[in-house]
Amino acid sequence: MTGSSERLVRLLNMVPYLRANPGVSYDQAAADLGVSRNQLAKDLAQLTFCGLPGGAGGDLIDICYDDDGLAIDVLDSQGMDHPLRLTSTEAATLLLALRALADVPGLVDPAATRSALAKVEAAAGGVPPEGHPPAGAQESAAVAAVRAAVRDRCALSIEYYSASRDALGSRVVDPIRVTLIDNQSYLEAWSREADGVRLFRFDRIQAAVMLDEPSAPPEPAVAAETDTGLFNADPALPSATLRIAPDSAWMLEYYPMRLLAENADGSLDAAMTYASEAWMSRLLLGFGSAVTVLEPAALAEQVRAAAAEALRAYDLTD
Template sequence: MSSRLSLRLSRLLNMVPYLLAHPGISAAEAADDLGVTTKQLMSDLNQLWMCGLPGYGPGDLIDLSFSEESIEVVFPAGMERPLRLTSTEATALLVALRSIVEMPGMVDPTAAHRAIAKIESAISGTDRPAPTQRVPVEAPAVATVRAALADEHALRLVYYSASRDEVSERIVDPIRVVLVDNNSYLQAWCRQAEGVRLFRFDRIEEATELDEPAQAPSDAAADDTAFDLFSDDTDLPLARLRLRSDYAWVLDQYPMERIESAADGSIEAGMRYASADWMARLLLGFGTGVSVVGPPELVDAVRDRADAALRAYAAAGLAGAESA
């Protein structure tokens, strides 16, 4: 069974209990809760309408009364309760919950730990509460972002941009929380940049929920260009770097683009940067593993910082300063 069909089957099997618990819910609200489009939900309801117990007579099929305004379950055909998790499914769910609970902004940590405790209790087959675990304290800025998303309100962020090495303040219209390369981000429409941007949670220094609705363009959520964290901004200067062969790993850790490889195994690469001062500090941290080819102003910035460091070492009387 394909993953898509498996996901749909799981959704269909749990949809009847969900709808019984939310009588009269609108299609839009149900679709939002179930993580599908309204069109997909209506298709699922039509599929359910043709399902039921063996015999498949009119009295055996699931009976629904539904429109986009209201959904009612008339006859559940024995599907009043969701399916029980198998031990494998429960274990997989626990692993997933424990993973995302450590990611800021992904879930409410208190609710996640309650869910973990209930699943562990169900797996053990006892009603005894699980041992009390320390629930991570959620940073105030993270809690504010999650609240603004739930309220569909705009946010004022104080944000540290690592690539520009600066802190800025901006107004954003939050769209959703996403996970990219093991880091959690707020995807939002940035009014200053007039585009969709990703804001890494651990770099949001302050967040203030504004008393105004979020006003992201209707097509902003479909804009996946923001997920390319290493997109090439041609407005920024390009550093030309030479990486020693044993420093090829740097290409995987930083937004660099390979330009050419030399016979000795070294690699020439390019990397955009906004601040020469920040870039110089980054490059000096690699020691002799990464050298600067250009542009000249960046070469000068790296040389000046290296000379200043050597003078500081010499002034401190540290051995090896002269030979360095």
């Protein structure tokens, strides 16, 4: 569990704990909650900004505690010490959100998601949609290993398919976090091979093994926000500018591309890096007239020549 998740769970538990122990001292509360006195003070300050929508004085949790730490009292819990009651609309919305979250690999524990879904469905008096598979049931061994490595802060050995290089490679990484970008989940990690932060798409991680050593990414890499500029790939690699027909716009979700322009006819101009001109030519041939190479000229000529050769071969066998 990440630090932010741990704190969320602790904050959710603090209000009923403090309600059940009115006047508890800082030292006793810190010991019972398993945190330092300094962290407890930070958590109490955070709780005073939590509550119901609106954010006005009467909408927020009200906690009374003095500077000498002798006593802590909850004056207004905003209902956080009572069981949650959902309307049918809220329950349906929550179920949809849980199922959507469960469909994205690596973000959540499938067992926890199934348990939460079952509880909400039971409370709402409903049943899972007919034919809908259990949430998270299809998690692969690789995805489970990545989640475990992030949770336990362990180094990871992965087999990863690079679409731009059309190659499967092995590397050892130090996981930082799991992140969601454009409805795709990625492992953000420090690549020891590249000596830098890289993003690894979950559906391209073919295998993963958690190593018996701690994950040790540089602190600045951990503190920094996710850099989506990593999608621009290696600047040392050649780049092609492509014009993609509207019906093939899905390419931008599957291949590492950068959108350059949206044209009036619905077509898209995008840049894509590649390591092998021969591989890139084969890839583009498969899309036929749906993708046009705008530049470089050498790649466009190679694609045209390969297409002409294929047509000649077809004529000979016809």
